[in-house]
Amino acid sequence: MDQEGMMSGFCIKTGGGESRGGTKCGRWNPTAEQVKVLTDLFRSGLRTPSTDQIQKISTQLSFYGKIESKNVFYWFQNHKARERQKRRRVSSVAVDVDRVLMECLPEDRFCIERKEDRSYFPSKHFGDFIDITHHQYHQISEPGREIETLQLFPLNSYEEISHHHYEPENKQLRLFANHEYNKEMMFSYSMGKENDHPPLDLCLSFM
Amino acid sequence: MDQEGMMSGFCIKTGGGESRGGTKCGRWNPTAEQVKVLTDLFRSGLRTPSTDQIQKISTQLSFYGKIESKNVFYWFQNHKARERQKRRRVSSVAVDVDRVLMECLPEDRFCIERKEDRSYFPSKHFGDFIDITHHQYHQISEPGREIETLQLFPLNSYEEISHHHYEPENKQLRLFANHEYNKEMMFSYSMGKENDHPPLDLCLSFM
DNA sequence: GCAAATTAATGATTTATTCAAG
């Protein structure tokens, strides 16, 4: 069954010959077409394909590039799990800086209390201008955290702010990216000099 | 030029009130400073700010000009989506999904069996790795172009291409290389496709 | 140079998904 090196172009860990740079015997690297088809299948409702389905999918996808049945199996397993994870994750995991900067943040979800449903967002939910009764939102409770109740801008808040000066205040934007619960990373931010515009006074910190 | 009597629910007040000449009641028109800050926040990793983050960002950015919370919300939504779009465009392909769907999901394509997850690759399913023969590969289509002619690669060619390290000497060559079946393209695709962002907590607070 | 006309960007809405609670 498993004669390493004979499996359709996959060399699985041949005695440590390949290093990381080598692509030859690495893991499956799906083509764009393959990913698209798999994703569409997933979207069509497929979650845990049967052996037969996997076989057929694999055969079909081989048209677009090297692939094995197990790749299909693993793809669905991983995709399903990661989709679930993506929704479940409300940010609380440690992360290293490089990845944060290179990649993206998780979806920072929040719950918005809705009253009447007309449009998904805004005016109503963040209602800076529209008069609404719900001015409070609360974040979803995260594991190990407490719910925070927030107060939105009342209608006249904008007036105050907008008719304020757009004058600079000597401050800086600092971004604290939390990578672990107790570790903080700070980035300094200051605007370019070209416009002598006001530096922001934004401090991003872990709450 | 600024005639819109019926703004899209943005400007409540009628006439006057605008301190800066020519400000109209249309949609939000971010200032350069606002865009810069938003972009920097995005680059720092912020993707989907929470309600309170939005609020604070909005408040800070109001020093640079008129802005609402919803504008911040929309900006991140749009920017995130369009960045993703840009990435995807690199490897967007036309695939006959329906054909594969029909092929893979026998009769009732929406009647999918849902089994419990297997925590490991089940040998019972793939006891004999029926390996697909990889004779042909499609070349990735160029972005925004119809693929009518497909270039086929024999396995040998693929090996050559996929294992060759491209060292583009100029932009054009690099661009060309991007459309080849190679690692770079794949990476680009998965980067754009992946929503699986590393978790990170980012909150805004004033200093 | 200057606006009308056209095109490119991007702000704002709507629609279609996903997971999972009930």
Added chain:
DNA sequence: CTTGAATAAATCATTAATTTGC
């Protein structure tokens, strides 16, 4: 199986860039 929550994708719409004819 149905529905709530929360998008992200798709789309609509308006503004800025730019092109063009004079």
